[in-house]
Amino acid sequence: MINLNKLPVNLTKFMPLHQQAIVKDPESFKDFEPTINRLEIEIKEIPNSPQKTTGSNGSVYDHLIVYAHFFYAGCDWFILDWDRENDILYGYAILHSDIEMSELGTTYLSDITDHGRVELDFYWNKCSLAKALYERYPDYFAEPHIAVPVRTKKMTKKKYKLLKATQTQQPVRIKDWRKKIKLKFCKPNSIKHEQTTHQKHYRQRHRSN
Structure with missing residues (x-):
């Protein structure tokens, strides 16, 4: 059970302030409680250091995992890792639907959470960066490559x-x-x-x- 007046530390840091105000509202809290419990678990999984890519199939984007998603008015931030000590996010940003200028980079978490309009995607499902980009702009980004599973010694x-x-x-x-x-x-x-x-x-x- 989450305290109405105090969200978990990770959520307090990661969730935009205007969304926190809505979630903490006693009238809407019961509706959001299952989502908040799930988000707390998912945000804990965000790596604190850059992801290591393995395998030779597909592009690097096929092996990078997007753990969270922020969005607002044609802008998307696909979060790959979170340097908690310095509060720096690393991910892929698309600003004002300008796909050609979109790129991997860093931003301060506070620049997103204190903006007042940028929202954390409460219903994001963890997936590869290649899949996230393709589903958002299928006419521009290539369809994700499906990696072939590795055969273990115990597997027949x-x-x-x-x-x-x-x-x-x-x-x-x-x-x-x-x-x-x-x-x-x-x-x-x-x-x-x-x-x-x-x-x-x-x-x-x-x-x-």
Whole structure:
């Protein structure tokens, strides 16, 4: 339960002052309480230092994670990390819908929270910077690259193949799905019988030829 008169420290620093006034209003607090609880957890996850990118697939933007989003009148700030000691945000800024001049950079958190009109996106879902930019301006930014998952030592070849197909949305060859369906819906005896029947037909064809 959050105290009406005192928000968590992270939220007090990170949330614009005019939004705090609305949230603390007793009449609207109950409606915002679940959102505030979720935001508190998500803001804690924002890295304190620059993110390290790994992998060679796609661009750097595919590997940078946007943890928070501020917006106002054609301006967007996609936050990647937060230097809490100096209160400096690092992220991607688009000002006044000027996409061509948009770029990665830093800004003081107070410049955003004290502005009076810039708002923290209460319903932001963490995603890659490439996805965030594409969804905001799909006609300008390239569609995000879907990274291929890394196969671990404990992962079997079959499990990795299915995981790769799921994450990259690539179709799995029909025989793999057919085999999976057989194992799930058919009894072992029926599978064995079906395989034996196919083998007999195959042999008869070759003998006749």
